Amino acid sequence: MLDKLKESIEKLSRLGIVDREHVEELVRDVQRTMLAADVDVTLVMRLSDAIREKAMTKLPDGLSRKEHVIKIVYDELTDILGGDKANVSVKPKRILLSGLYGTGKTTTAAKLARFYQKKGLKTTLVACDTFRPAAYEQLEQLAQRIDAQFYGEKNEKNAARIAKNALKTSADVLIFDTSGRNALDAALTEEIKSVSAAVSPDERILVIPADIGQAAREQAKAFHDALGITDVIVTKMDSTAKGGGALTACKETGAKVIFITTGENVENLEQYDPKKFVARIVGFPDMETLLEKAKESMDEKKAEKVMSGSFTIDEFYSQFESMKKMGSFSQILDMMGLGRFKGKIGDMDAQEGRIKKWKHMIDSMTRKEKADAEILNPSRVKRIALGSGTAESEVRELLANYTKSKKLMKSLSPAKLKRSGMLRRLGM
Numbered sequence: 001m002l003d004k005l006k007e008s009i010e011k012l013s014r015l016g017i018v019d020r021e022h023v024e025e026l027v028r029d030v031q032r033t034m035l036a037a038d039v040d041v042t043l044v045m046r047l048s049d050a051i052r053e054k055a056m057t058k059l060p061d062g063l064s065r066k067e068h069v070i071k072i073v074y075d076e077l078t079d080i081l082g083g084d085k086a087n088v089s090v091k092p093k094r095i096l097l098s099g100l101y102g103t104g105k106t107t108t109a110a111k112l113a114r115f116y117q118k119k120g121l122k123t124t125l126v127a128c129d130t131f132r133p134a135a136y137e138q139l140e141q142l143a144q145r146i147d148a149q150f151y152g153e154k155n156e157k158n159a160a161r162i163a164k165n166a167l168k169t170s171a172d173v174l175i176f177d178t179s180g181r182n183a184l185d186a187a188l189t190e191e192i193k194s195v196s197a198a199v200s201p202d203e204r205i206l207v208i209p210a211d212i213g214q215a216a217r218e219q220a221k222a223f224h225d226a227l228g229i230t231d232v233i234v235t236k237m238d239s240t241a242k243g244g245g246a247l248t249a250c251k252e253t254g255a256k257v258i259f260i261t262t263g264e265n266v267e268n269l270e271q272y273d274p275k276k277f278v279a280r281i282v283g284f285p286d287m288e289t290l291l292e293k294a295k296e297s298m299d300e301k302k303a304e305k306v307m308s309g310s311f312t313i314d315e316f317y318s319q320f321e322s323m324k325k326m327g328s329f330s331q332i333l334d335m336m337g338l339g340r341f342k343g344k345i346g347d348m349d350a351q352e353g354r355i356k357k358w359k360h361m362i363d364s365m366t367r368k369e370k371a372d373a374e375i376l377n378p379s380r381v382k383r384i385a386l387g388s389g390t391a392e393s394e395v396r397e398l399l400a401n402y403t404k405s406k407k408l409m410k411s412l413s414p415a416k417l418k419r420s421g422m423l424r425r426l427g428m
């Protein structure tokens, strides 16, 4: 979806200088791609005007016209696709799922349960769909598959009663699956309202399939007016080209998309972050931008040191600091065409939270230890853990990452980089 945009941006990145005509061509590409993704035409026009208007304005310090234009496209797209990432609170709560027939409520319930389970919360799936045959069994099976608790009453027809009884089960997160209908009619509205009144959910989530494109606007609005929706989950992003239409339409109604689903498997749930989403489709920042920014953030000597793999643990950390400004670590590797090395350094994105703790650990090291991490024996590790309020295992993890990164950098010798064409692309 929207991957044509990446080609257009790449085309622009290859140009020496960028003039008004190039911008016009890019705008046409953007328009074509967005319309194909079923984005509303007035929105597409607004987007193109914004790009045109801003592209030729005075350049911000340190950016080339090309980077400036790419950044504008990136910012404008991020804005229409939702702006800031929605907050997902990881704490005990009640979640009510609603939506029309077959939108993906039941499977999404299981995916959400999996999400909160992985965060260490005990989760119960509650079968409040008393309408569709075998809805009970479907949810029960999903619960078994992920080893979550399940609550249902096979012969009870009153969804609100089941929901209320489920409150007696002990769980941190309760997820209520409800029945769908062909349209948001009086029966469905009344049923969901009654379930909602019975359990006072913290989140009333609307489940919308991406394949309805911009029709998501009407659906989101109708559900919001009738039920007071707090968040939206857009499902089936993997199986349609219309996801862009669905996401922009949600944003237009003010509905916040918190998750998207990208497949039938229980693991196929992603927190929705418009910035990351756009970075992926636009492929921004491109490698040159990255290296320019990298140059800004470290002097050449330091860069040389990093590239040769001989850096201290302090320098290792400051790399993360400056990289954070450019995007996530895996994005950076992707940009450098080194995505295949991701496995070697572990799941860096997932570790971003942990990286914050690294600073405390490094602050607890002596100057000697920082200069030569090899001397960090178990008793020193213990002292650092105590001093930084972290676990010894976390200190060891930092050291392991440091060592792995050094090895990785060493394995990327200039000769290898040359062969991979990277240096050539940088004009070296």
Ligand SMILES: Nc1nc2c(ncn2[C@@H]2O[C@H](COP(=O)(O)OP(=O)(O)OP(=O)(O)O)[C@@H](O)[C@H]2O)c(=O)[nH]1
Residues within 6 Å of the ligand: 099, 100, 101, 102, 103, 104, 105, 106, 107, 108, 129, 132, 135, 178, 179, 180, 181, 235, 236, 237, 238, 239, 261, 262, 263, 264, 268
């Ligand atoms: N490809 C793909 N299929 C999905 C996704 N999410 C759900 N599905 C499929 O969509 C179909 C409907 O999903 P359900 O979870 O049963 O939908 P529902 O909203 O509970 O449906 P009703 O209970 O009948 O209203 C199933 O075949 C799912 O496997 C997704 O992200 N990608």
Ligand SMILES: [Mg+2]
Residues within 6 Å of the ligand: 105, 106, 107, 129, 135, 177, 178, 179, 180
């Ligand atoms: Mg269902």
